[in-house]
Amino acid sequence: MAEKIIYLDREFRPEFIDEMNQLAPDYTVKTELESADIPHVEISLGWNRKYEKDLLASDHLKWVHSISAGVDALPLTTFSEKGILLSNGSGIHSQSIAEHIMGVILGYSRGLFQAQKAQLNKKWLGTAVHYQALEKQKLLIVGTGKIGKLVAQKADNFGISCYGINTTGHPVDGFIQTYPLKELKQIISQMDIVVNILPLTEQTKGLYNERLFEHFATHTLFINVGRGDSVKTIDLIQALDEGKLAFAALDVFEEEPLPKESPLWEMDNVLLTSHIAGLTPDFQNKLMAIFLKI
């Protein structure tokens, strides 16, 4: 029997690899591919451009599972022509992304990130910490799909007022009001918290730019767990420096890993996470459960 390979585009923890080996014992799991491996790859978890041409030339690739919810960067037409199954983690990841967002909102509002920095300097902050009540805060969720709805439901339970943005402005359960994307600029100044969960499209590329940041309220907490390319990083840095908004929690970036020379690393009003919002501990289980049923 020929070798069958599962290619992983990310490093996973050893216990996950073990679990995967148990669930799919006749597959070899690899995180780097030699050219001799290419014809044996049947499954790709994540998609790496450096193998794209070779993998698409092979007849054995059966299934590509996009690790993030978005699939806009993938060669969708070719997948379709070759009958390659494409799946994505939007269902698997919604819960963890909603928890990540609520963790950021609560951590920021209760001064926990500031407290941790003070701890590292052995400084007792006393009451000199920034904190705010969540009740009656206005949260704008940009993207009212599965994840957005879940965030609205969690946030509502803390007394937060939830507003939504989607393409047409159609109403969505759980949102006090929704607006079309083209009205974003008009309403964003009324918001205390802005969360971007949009996929990348022509309309959303570079959406958060200098012109939009001009309209933010200066106390705004901005969270991006959508796509890095939706935010013009250089404009965001300038806006944060000039106090156009108060704080940014970023999980996705125009370039990942975030380059060492990025000013974001050292900014006091920025929390950086390494594209982790969607990670769930039983990701492989759920994934392999899906695979083994196919």
Add this chain to the structure above:
Amino acid sequence: MAEKIIYLDREFRPEFIDEMNQLAPDYTVKTELESADIPHVEISLGWNRKYEKDLLASDHLKWVHSISAGVDALPLTTFSEKGILLSNGSGIHSQSIAEHIMGVILGYSRGLFQAQKAQLNKKWLGTAVHYQALEKQKLLIVGTGKIGKLVAQKADNFGISCYGINTTGHPVDGFIQTYPLKELKQIISQMDIVVNILPLTEQTKGLYNERLFEHFATHTLFINVGRGDSVKTIDLIQALDEGKLAFAALDVFEEEPLPKESPLWEMDNVLLTSHIAGLTPDFQNKLMAIFLKI
């Protein structure tokens, strides 16, 4: 008209003092007292032992508002004898304490505190972050009063299973099951998260000690927002060092401010906050609203 003083036992932000001056214009607000001030103090927000004897000797002290929810350290008998009104912030603070607790749980479970430390070292963690799903986690809330019930309600909305401890084990709405305090040792090993919200009593002083930590599951997240004296700090440090539990988020301490020489400051599996869980931005408003009605 003689001077009337409101004594504040903590530093508050300038805008709060301004607001207080507006709400009570015929009072002078002081955060330090000279001996000549003592007879003019009518209201004490918080209670400072160094003024205790003098303030109790005066006939003008009308009202002591305990800033924390607990009042066990105050001279309750004398207050009662002298007709000094005593109030505490338990109602005012419940919401913010519940938000603090949920912020800690979510921040820990989504790897946000670890991510922030990595950021300070300009390290891109990738997926090498500790994260866990909240669904089905078992949360033990030690203290099923107003705050405990609010925490259970918030946690339940993330799919967390909530168990409670109170003195007698009487059932409380919102908890799957409650146990009497004397059974704490028996059930604590089944819990993923343990939150202490108990007031200080004979039974709870030093409750979290070496013998109890022996029974914790090694992956436990422990949160103390109750009283510092409920935890034997030296035993907790040892238990954390030996891996008897995974992480501690502490807002209250046996000695506050936490001494500079405490090993807690530098422990990687500890988040310290400076007795801030109960802080709410409109504390003074609510407080003065109460006062002006009396």
